[in-house]
Amino acid sequence: MDIHVLENAQQLGEQAAAHAAVILQEAIDRQGKARLLLSTGSSQFEFFKALVAQPIDWSKVEMFHLDEYAGISDTHPASFQAYLQERFIRQVNLGGFHLVDGTGDLRSTIARLNAAIQEAPVDLAMIGIGENAHIAFNDPPADFDTEEPYIVVELDEACKRQQVGEGWFAGIEDVPTHAITMSVRQILKSKVILSCVPHAVKAKAIRQTLNSEIAPNVPSTMLRTHPNWTLYLDRESAAQTELAVKE
Structure with missing residues (x-):
């Protein structure tokens, strides 16, 4: 595990x-x-x-999408498919990409994603940490045992509140109850994991991630078991740890 604490979210990014x-x-x-x-x-x-400005031959990069709400299409303002299209896919010339479609037959969608992700290891996984310490939509208590690459999960109340707080939904009753997500074990199969976790609202989750026992009630603790995990924080997200020192 390697940890970097930057002054703010821009420097972190x-x-x-x-x-x-x-x-x-x-x-x-x-x-x-x-x-x-x-x-x-x-x-x-x-x-x-910052990523889309990097001098990478994106035509040689194949992208996978981590998770998506069940029942939401890519025309919904909260859609993660739309998010990636706007902020990444349309900005670079990707060699290929695999988005998670939350509409239609979820079993067929999962089967397609599972087949694609198992063709070869993921070289780099960018894995955020939620306010409830989830990774992807693996809310606590997360399933640490399933070997299925993508699964359907039920979202907990803390996760729903975060989505409302970030402005993706008008109220908690508007947040879908379920989502498709990459499983914890599949995430950990990635060769390298980087986690970008800025902002004060993540401070408690970071403290729990670094100090709690590795257990399903704090899903992000499993990242500590990965042999090549780097955590990027800003001063606000590191505030409840002893790491809040400018580099």
Whole structure:
């Protein structure tokens, strides 16, 4: 585990994007292509802005989408498909991408995603941490046992409140009850994991991530078991730890 504490979200995003570019370029140099897994949310805005400016041959990058609400199409303002289209896919010339469709037959969607993700390891996974310490939509208590790459999960109340607080939905009753998400074990199969977690609202979750026992009630603690995990924080998100020191 490697931890970097930056002054603010912009610096965090810029440094994490530069790090991500190095990893992707190394994969391209080594094997001719790279597989990238992306998370979304308001905490990732600065990262995406910096990432699309990186000098990468994006035609050699294949992107995977981490999660999506069940029952929401890509025309909904809260859709993570729409988020990725706007902030990433339309900004670069990707070699390929796999979005999670929350509409239609979820079993067929999951089967398609499972087949694609299992073709080869993911070289780089960008995995955020939620206010309730979830990773992807694996809310507490998360399933640490399933080997299925993508699964359907029920969203907890804390997760729904976060989505409302970030402005994606008008009220908690508008947030879908379920989502498709990549499982914890599939996330951990990624070769490298980087986590961008800025802002004061994440401070408690970061404290729990770093100090709690590894257990399903704090899903993000599982990231500590990964052999190549780097955590990027800003001073606000690191405030409840002993790490709030400017680099």
